[in-house]
Amino acid sequence: MDKRKPYLAVILVQSIYAGMFLLSKAAFDGGMNNFVFVFYRQAAATVFLIPLALFFEWKTAPPLSFMTFCKIFMLSLCGITLSLDIYGVALIYTSATLAAATTNCLPVITFFLAVLLRMEVLRLKTTPGIAKIVGILICLAGALTLAFYKGPHMKLFCLHHLFEHHHSQNLQRRTSSGDTWIKGCFLMLISNSFWGLWLVLQGRVLKSYPSKLLFTALQCFLSTIQSFAIAIALERDPYEWRLGWNVRLLAVAYCGIMVTGVTFYLQAWVIEKKGPVFLAMSTPLNLIFTIFCSAFLLCEIISLGSVLGGLLLIGGLYSVLWGKTREQRMLDENCLPAPVDKECTEIQVVTA
Numbered sequence: 001m002d003k004r005k006p007y008l009a010v011i012l013v014q015s016i017y018a019g020m021f022l023l024s025k026a027a028f029d030g031g032m033n034n035f036v037f038v039f040y041r042q043a044a045a046t047v048f049l050i051p052l053a054l055f056f057e058w059k060t061a062p063p064l065s066f067m068t069f070c071k072i073f074m075l076s077l078c079g080i081t082l083s084l085d086i087y088g089v090a091l092i093y094t095s096a097t098l099a100a101a102t103t104n105c106l107p108v109i110t111f112f113l114a115v116l117l118r119m120e121v122l123r124l125k126t127t128p129g130i131a132k133i134v135g136i137l138i139c140l141a142g143a144l145t146l147a148f149y150k151g152p153h154m155k156l157f158c159l160h161h162l163f164e165h166h167h168s169q170n171l172q173r174r175t176s177s178g179d180t181w182i183k184g185c186f187l188m189l190i191s192n193s194f195w196g197l198w199l200v201l202q203g204r205v206l207k208s209y210p211s212k213l214l215f216t217a218l219q220c221f222l223s224t225i226q227s228f229a230i231a232i233a234l235e236r237d238p239y240e241w242r243l244g245w246n247v248r249l250l251a252v253a254y255c256g257i258m259v260t261g262v263t264f265y266l267q268a269w270v271i272e273k274k275g276p277v278f279l280a281m282s283t284p285l286n287l288i289f290t291i292f293c294s295a296f297l298l299c300e301i302i303s304l305g306s307v308l309g310g311l312l313l314i315g316g317l318y319s320v321l322w323g324k325t326r327e328q329r330m331l332d333e334n335c336l337p338a339p340v341d342k343e344c345t346e347i348q349v350v351t352a
Helices: 005-029 036-059 066-093 095-114 127-148 168-175 178-208 212-234 245-272 276-280 283-298 304-332
Strands: none
Touching: 005 066, 005 245, 005 304, 036 066, 036 212, 036 245, 066 095, 066 178, 066 212, 095 127, 095 178, 095 245, 095 283, 095 304, 127 168, 127 304, 168 304, 178 212, 178 245, 178 276, 212 245, 245 276, 276 283, 283 304
């Protein structure tokens, strides 16, 4: 059962992210400022996590050095604050499904960053190494298929259009524009680049500060301060800061507690157990969840391209996971030289 826990954790993480795409898009379409939204979700996560962190890990936590604090501050700024702010702008320009699709560039970004930062081994002339490369290429092909190929449309059974009262006409005008679509994709790529860097560097920071819950709570607290400074500088209208009993409050609570709170902790745990590329390669799952939730709950029409792209992403995911599993088995049998440690200081690209 212990061996299955990382797999169950990444499935839970990606299903929570799918809900984030849907609710965030609904809140932005309802007129909520995306910078204010990021501040509220980080504040909600901080309020949720700090009591838990103090209760469970305060007595056992190692001392926090100034250098480690600075690393966590920069990690919060790049991987959370800037990533979420840029993501919010991009999501306004695009759709929930497209946002989920573009995050599938994350495995490619994370893989190369992990290799460059000496945290992954690339053995180009072994079967596991080839499987990793092929899997990443298949994932990329799936993401491109979802983005650029539509094909015939299929209307699935619709339960209820949850957000039918939002500004759908304005949304259609924005997303139908080629310029805004290109801007949205470009911003999503930048956001995912920050996110990938955050995933990779977490492993190194956790080495010097292994208290995962306190580490996550501190990141959320610092991100709250950072996002407030950005939001107050860009949005001075008090009306835009109001929350009511509507989808805005639901999105803030969900993203703050479930996404920023629960998943950030789970991600830190998975990275410690399996490494950053393992986590990043699970991102195709949130696209599959988003496509079907959009169809059933938002009455969106699914295209053949979405189905084909989803199948490619799943195939790429399992190709890489097979490669990692096979590589570990060969290491256990002493058929391969030992891999670089996740915190190693030497890059290793093995070609023979």
